[in-house]
Amino acid sequence: MGNQPLSVLTCPDDEAVGAPAVFAPEHIASRVRQIRQHAHIVTGPTGRELGLVMGPRPPGDIVVGTLPPLYPEWLGGRTFCEAHGVRFPYVAGEMANGIATTRMVAAMARAEMLGFFGAGGLGLADVERAVRGLATELAGMSNWGVNLIHSPSEPDLEYRVAELLLRHAVPCVSASAYMELTPAVVLCSASGLSRGPDGRIVRRTRVFAKVSRPEVATRFLSPAPPALLRPLVARGALTAEEAELAALVPVAEDLTVESDSGGHTDNRPLGVLLPRVLLLRDELARHHGYTREVRIGAAGGLGTPDAVAAAFALGAAYVVTGSVNQVAVEAGISDDAKAMLADADIADVIMAPAADMFEQGVKLQVLRRGTLFAQRAGRLHEAYRAHSSLEDLPARLRATLERDVFRAPLDEVWERTRGFWHERDPAEVDRAEKDPRHRMALVFRWYLGNSSRWAITGDTARRGDYQIWCGPAMGAFNRWTADSFLADPANRSVVQIALNLLEGAAVATRAHQLRTFGVPVPAAASAFTPCRLA
Numbered sequence: 001m002g003n004q005p006l007s008v009l010t011c012p013d014d015e016a017v018g019a020p021a022v023f024a025p026e027h028i029a030s031r032v033r034q035i036r037q038h039a040h041i042v043t044g045p046t047g048r049e050l051g052l053v054m055g056p057r058p059p060g061d062i063v064v065g066t067l068p069p070l071y072p073e074w075l076g077g078r079t080f081c082e083a084h085g086v087r088f089p090y091v092a093g094e095m096a097n098g099i100a101t102t103r104m105v106a107a108m109a110r111a112e113m114l115g116f117f118g119a120g121g122l123g124l125a126d127v128e129r130a131v132r133g134l135a136t137e138l139a140g141m142s143n144w145g146v147n148l149i150h151s152p153s154e155p156d157l158e159y160r161v162a163e164l165l166l167r168h169a170v171p172c173v174s175a176s177a178y179m180e181l182t183p184a185v186v187l188c189s190a191s192g193l194s195r196g197p198d199g200r201i202v203r204r205t206r207v208f209a210k211v212s213r214p215e216v217a218t219r220f221l222s223p224a225p226p227a228l229l230r231p232l233v234a235r236g237a238l239t240a241e242e243a244e245l246a247a248l249v250p251v252a253e254d255l256t257v258e259s260d261s262g263g264h265t266d267n268r269p270l271g272v273l274l275p276r277v278l279l280l281r282d283e284l285a286r287h288h289g290y291t292r293e294v295r296i297g298a299a300g301g302l303g304t305p306d307a308v309a310a311a312f313a314l315g316a317a318y319v320v321t322g323s324v325n326q327v328a329v330e331a332g333i334s335d336d337a338k339a340m341l342a343d344a345d346i347a348d349v350i351m352a353p354a355a356d357m358f359e360q361g362v363k364l365q366v367l368r369r370g371t372l373f374a375q376r377a378g379r380l381h382e383a384y385r386a387h388s389s390l391e392d393l394p395a396r397l398r399a400t401l402e403r404d405v406f407r408a409p410l411d412e413v414w415e416r417t418r419g420f421w422h423e424r425d426p427a428e429v430d431r432a433e434k435d436p437r438h439r440m441a442l443v444f445r446w447y448l449g450n451s452s453r454w455a456i457t458g459d460t461a462r463r464g465d466y467q468i469w470c471g472p473a474m475g476a477f478n479r480w481t482a483d484s485f486l487a488d489p490a491n492r493s494v495v496q497i498a499l500n501l502l503e504g505a506a507v508a509t510r511a512h513q514l515r516t517f518g519v520p521v522p523a524a525a526s527a528f529t530p531c532r533l534a
Helices: 025-032 078-084 102-110 124-137 155-167 183-190 214-221 226-234 240-246 270-288 305-313 323-327 335-342 373-386 395-406 410-424 426-434 436-457 460-465 473-481 494-516
Strands: 039-043 050-054 063-067 090-092 114-117 145-149 172-176 206-211 254-258 295-299 318-321 349-353 363-367
Touching: 025 050, 025 494, 039 494, 063 494, 078 295, 090 102, 090 494, 102 114, 102 124, 102 494, 114 124, 114 172, 124 145, 124 155, 145 155, 145 183, 155 183, 172 183, 183 206, 183 226, 183 240, 206 214, 214 254, 214 270, 226 240, 254 270, 254 318, 270 295, 270 305, 305 318, 305 473, 305 494, 318 323, 318 494, 323 335, 323 473, 323 494, 335 436, 349 373, 373 395, 373 436, 373 460, 395 410, 395 436, 410 426, 410 436, 426 436, 436 460
Parallel strands: 090 114, 090 318, 114 145, 145 172, 172 206, 206 254, 254 295, 295 318
Antiparallel strands: 039 050, 039 063, 349 363
């Protein structure tokens, strides 16, 4: 897989193979979409105008250039497809709390793409249930994976998830929200390293890393540090040979550069960030003497074919989509939340405190339109910064929070929170009972955590509190798909979304190629309209 194009993926269109040369921009536009045919650039009668002939080389026209067929499969890096056993350089990213469902991952795997299950925010039992199901359903397939999210407030859970993924031989692990390397992510990277018959280092688990800062990229592009490897060897989690080999390879051989995205994001533009990380990749490869090139992908803001084409043009080996997949039929979020996402435009997003890194003040990007979550979560974080405990809250502020945010007395919320942590991690309860400020943080995080669950389950009584992770790409996707095949929610499968984005990106790329020859390609020629692709 990944080397040769398979079936032809086309919407019904004007077949122009073998037709006479066209010179008018409006006629050229219809030819641009015939990406799987040779495109011959020919001169007109005066020798100055340029036109287009599709298919076999025209016998009578003066040909000044020829473009070979263009396939969506070939837009990115061929090594990505070969390494992961996929046909397309496309990944459906991990949306936390199981929004990226096992059903979504399985659909992507069968379509010869790659998808990650959204394990972030779930308990260990839920993650194991999903992993067991995927390992059974996709037995023998290597193009699927599960998310490992950095959990600074729950390092033990993070490590146990890593052990679980290795125990069930999950082929790909996507590490996200990391600022520093942890024992868990290093364990996933180094476990199972060996040398093949040719002496090359072989990975059992392929680690993807999402990054949005060069300093974090450096950590994943470098070998795992001895300070993290030695304790893993000492506790028997790694062998000495695995640790020795880990010192010779980068922590991740697939690095996803995440720009302005939904959820955790630094809001950086892809056009600035991706070239910077590509240069960094090359510098560190020379420094460490790597024999294999690390594959750099792009994520964030990819909601239209033009955006996907731009990512590939910048040098991405693969693309990762996120926000737009929340409206897919396989997404684990309520129809009510999907309808809210379908109404969003590019400016209908806002930054809000993150539940998993609340104490550190980390923010994530969420939907603003139709929900007051961001404002209410922001009010909670302001209260956390200004006060030392729940008892320290002014009576008027406490009453407002109980009425408008929690809809319950804070003492009652603490009892619910205490019960949750008693089952998930009793150490958190012990710490909270000794540290009043930590207890306040856990109570406030109760709201942030449940706001996502309300959106997932479709609790319309709490619609004004829905936390829906969303980037500007969602609004761009909505405008692109309006009045098209993908406007109908029933047609929005994760695979149809992917195929249409890739097909449209190929059309946009072909239009740009022709423009560089001087062919008068109108702007509308690259405006691919979504349709059913097979």
